[in-house]
Amino acid sequence: MNRVVLERRAEGAVAARELGDDGTTVGETRLPAGSLAGFVRERERVPVRWVWDDTTRWYPALLDAGVRVERCTDLRLTHAVLRRSPLVDQALLTAGETAAWDALQPVTPADPALFPLEDPADGLDPVAEHERQQAALAASTHPARLALLLAAESSGALVAAEMTHAGLPWRADVHERLLTELLGPRPPHGSRPAVLEALAREVRAALRAPELNPDSPGALLRALQSAGLAVEDTRSWTLEQLDHPVVGPLLEYKRLSRLLTANGWAWLDAWVREGRFRSWFVPGGVVTGRWASSGGGALSVPVQVRPAAVADDGWRLVVADVAQLEPRVLAGMSGDDAMAEAARAADLYEGMVAGGAVETRTQAKVAILGAMYGATRGGSGRIMPRLTRRYPRAIGLVEEAARAGERGEVVHTLLGRGSPRPTGAWAERAVALGEPAEVAGSREERDRHRRAWGRFTRNFVVQGTGAEWALCWLADLRNRLWRLGGAGPLQQRPHLVFFLHDEVVVHTPDHLADAVAEEVRRAAAAAGRLLFGAFPVDFPLDVSVVASWADAG
Template sequence: MNRVVLRRAGDVVEARELTEDGTAVGVTRHRAGELAAVVADRERTPVRWVWDDTTRWYPGLLDAGVRVERCTDLRLTHAVLRRSPFVDQALLAAGETADWDALQPVSAPDPALFPLDDPADTLDPVAEHGRQQAAVAASAEPHRLALLLAAESSGALVAAEMTHAGLPWRADVHARLLTELLGPRPASGARPAVLEALAQEVRAALRAPGLNPDSPGALLAALQAAGLPVEDTRSWTLEQLDHPVVGPLLEYKRLARLLTANGWAWLDTWVRDGRFRSWFVPGGVVTGRWASNGGGALSVPTQVRPAAVADDGWRLVVADVAQLEPRVLAGMSGDDAMAEAARAADLYEGMVAAGTVETRAQAKVAILGAMYGATRGESGRIMPRLARRYPRAIGLVEQAARAGERGDVVHTLLGRGSPRPTGAWAERAVALGEPAEVSGSPEERDRARRAWGRFTRNFVVQGTGAEWALCWLADLRNRLWRLGGTGPLEQRPHLVFFLHDEVVVHTPEPLADAVAEEVRAAAATAGRLLFGGFPVDFPLDVSVVASWADAG
C-alpha cells in the first residue's frame, strides 16, 4: 500500500507519494479547493494518508463528504515515540524535533481551509515520517509499536468523525428535563426557582439568612458556626452529619452541578441542529485515554441522557465492556487463573466461584486495590490471597510499582511510556539510578516515591486498557462503514460517542442488530490483536435503544 504525504504551502497542497519502503514515486500539487476531490479519487485504491495532524486536515474533508480509511497522524505518533522506552531517541532527533514536541491539536475550525500562521506549516512531514519509520524499525518491539501507532491514528479519524456527525440530541427534551428538575429558566444571573427554594432551606437550617451556598468559604463558615465539626464542604463529608441542613444542602449541590455543567447555557452553546458536538482529544491523557475540549463530552450525566435520542427511523447501539482493566491485566500478564475468572460475564463473580474470595464485594475491592495501590483496610487484608491465586497478574503491577518508586519509566503492552517522575526525590534517581540526597524529610521523600509507584502501577494497566479500546474503535469504525449504504458518513451506521470502555453507534434501525454483532466482533478482534491466542474474554453489555438513557 502506498502512502501519500500531504504538506501545505500557502494555498497549495503538495501530495508526495511514497512506496512502502519510503521511496518517492511522484509529487503533485493542488489548489486547496481541489483537495477533497483529489482525496476522494485516490481513496478508490488502498492508500494511507500521512499528515502533520488529523485535526488540521480531516474536518474539512468530512465537511466535503469525503471519508478517509487510513492515515498516519505524525503529531500523535511523534508524542508516543518520544516517550516510548522501546525507541532510540537519537533516531528522532532533528532541528525541528522541539517544534513537533510543541505542536498542539486544533479544535474550533478556522473559516478558511488552512489558517494563517499555523505552526504546522513550518514542519517537514516527509522528514518526520522518515525519522518515525526508522525509529520504529530499529525499536525493541517494532510490531507492537506499529500496532499502537496505527490504532492511535485511527482513533484520530474516529474523533474527527464523531465531532462531525455529532451525538443526536433533543434540545426540547433537555429543556423539559431542566424545567422539571430546576424550575423554569430564570433571568440571567438569577437562580432557578427550585435552587432558590433549597437555598432558603439551607439558610434557615443554618440560621444564616445572607448565606450564598455557592460560596465554599461562606458555606464552611456557616456550617462551623452552627457547631458542625467539618473541615470542608464535600458531599461525602456532609453525608456523615446528623443535622436538618444535610438533605436540602446535598440536593442543592447536586442540582447546582447540573445547572453549571449541563444547564441552559450548555444547551445554548453545545447543541446545534439536533446534535451535541464536542471535540474529542485522542491521547489527551498520559495513559493514552481520551480527553475532550468543550461541553464535557466525557462526563455526560445520566440526568440529561434522556435527551440523547436517535433520529426517526434510527437507533442507538450502546455497548460497554465489563471490568475492562482487570481483564486487560489478566491478558498482559498471561495469568491463566485470572483469565479463567474472566471467562465469567462478571469477573468478580468468577473470582468468587474460584474460591479466591468469599464475596463479589471483596473481589472488587481487592482487584481495584491491586491496580491502584491500596494496601490498607480490606484490600490490604485480601492482597496476599490474590498474590497466591494470581501470581503473574499481581507480580506485574507490583513490579511496575517498584519501578516507579525507583524513578524508572514503565510502559504499556504496546509500548506507550510513562512520564518521568517530577520532584526533587526523583532527579538523582532518574539520572544515576541511585537514591537522591535532596531537601525534605525522609518521610516526605518516601511518600513521594510511593505515590509515584501507585501511578506507575496503574499506568501499565490503564494504558493497555486504552490500547485495547483503540483497537476496538479502529476495527469497529471500518466494520460500520462496510455494513451498508452508499452515502456519506452520517447516512450510514457511525460512531457518535466513546468513553474508555463504552461506545454509542447511531444506525438506521434495520441495521441495528447487525451493528450489535459487529460491535461484539470488533471487541473479539481487539483481544486477539493485543493478546494473541491467550484465552481472555471481553464480554459486552449491548443495548439497542431509542434513547441513551434506556441502555442497560
C-alpha cells in the same frame, strides 16, 4: 499500500507527495486547497494511507466535503508516542524541528478556513518526520507492537473527527423539559431557577444565616461552623456525615447546582445545534492514552440529561460497554491463566469467587482494584496474599511496575506507550545511607513521593493497555460499520457518535441495529486477539439497542 504525504504550501496550495517502498518521494501532485477533497475521494478508490501532520488540521474539512478516508498516519500523535516510549532510540527522532513537533497541539474546528493562519505546523517537514519515525520504529525493541499502537492511535484520530462531525443526536426540547422538571422554568440571566432558590432559602433558614450565598464555599463553611458543625470543608461526603436539618436541602442544592453549571440552559445554547451535541474529542489527551475532550464536557454527560440523547426517527442507538475491562486486560497482558479463567465469566469478580480466590464479590472487587490502583492496605491489603498466590503473574506484573516507578524508572504498556518520567528531588538522586538526623524529614518526604509514583506506574501499565484495547476496538468497529452501511456519506450509514474508555454509542438505521450489535461484539473479540493473540481472555459486552441513551441497560 501506497502512502501519500499531504503538505500545505504557499497561497493555499497543497502538495501530495507519493512515497515509494523505501520512503523516498516518487511523485508529487500540486493542487489548490479547494481541489483537495476531490483528489482524496478519487485516491480512496484503492488502498492508500494518508500521512499528514495532524488529523485535526486536515480531516474536518474533508468530512465537510463528504469525503471519508480509511487510513492515515497522524504524525503529531505518533511523534508523541515514540518520544515517550522506552522501546525507542530517541537519537533517531532527534532533529532541528523535534522541539516544534513536541510542542504541536491539535486545533478545533472553530476556524472555517481549511488552514489556520500562522499555523506552527506550516514550518514542519512531514516527510522528514515520517522518515525519522519509520527509522525509529524499525529499530525499536518491539516494532510489531509499536506499529500496532501507532496505527490504532491514528485511527482513533479519524474516529474522533468523525464523531465531532456527525455529532451525538440530542433533543433540545427534551433537555429543556428535563431542566424545567428538575430546576423550574428558565430564569432571567443572573437569577437562580425557582427550585434552587427555594432550596437556598431552606439552607439559610436551617443555618440561621439569612444573607448566605450557598454558592460561596467560604461563606457556606463559615455558616456551617457558626451553626456549631465541626467541618473543615463543604464537600458532599463531609456533609453526609452530619446530623443536622441543613444536610438534606444543602446536598440537593449542590447536586442541582452542578447540573445547572455543567449542563444547564447555557450549555444547551452553546453546544447543541441542529439536533446534535458536538464536542471535540482529544485522542491521547491523557498520559495513559485515554481520551479527553475539549468543550461541552463530552466525557462526563450526567445521567439526568441523557434522556435527551435520542436517535433520529427511523434510527436507533446501539450502546455497548465491556465489563471490567482493566482486570481482563491485566489477565491478558500478564498471561495469568487463573485470572483468564475468572474472566471467562460474564462477571469477572464472580469468576474470582467461583475460582476460590475470595469468598465474596465485594472482596474480589476491592482486592483487584487495590492491586491495580495501589490500595494495598486495609481490607484490600489483607486479601492481597491470597490474590498473589492465586494470580501470581497478574499481581507480579503490577507489583513490578510499582517497584520500577519507585526507582524512578519509566514503565510501558503492552504495545509500548511509555509513562512520564518522574520529577522532583526524590527522582533525581537516591537517599544516601547514613544521612544525618536533620534530613530525616526530607527523606520521609521523598519516600512518600516515591510510593505515590509507584502507585501511578502500577496503574499506568494496566490502564494504558486498556486504552490500547479500546483503540483497537474502535478502529476495527469504525471500518465494520462503514462496510455494513452500503452507499452514502458517513451520516447516512451506521456511525460512532460517542466513546468513553470502555463504552461506545453507535447511531444506526433501525433495520441495521441488530447487525451493528453483532459487529460491535465481533470488533471487541478482534481487539482481544490483536493484543493477546491466542491467549484465552474474554471481553464480554453489555449491548443495548435503544431509542434513547438513558434506556441502555
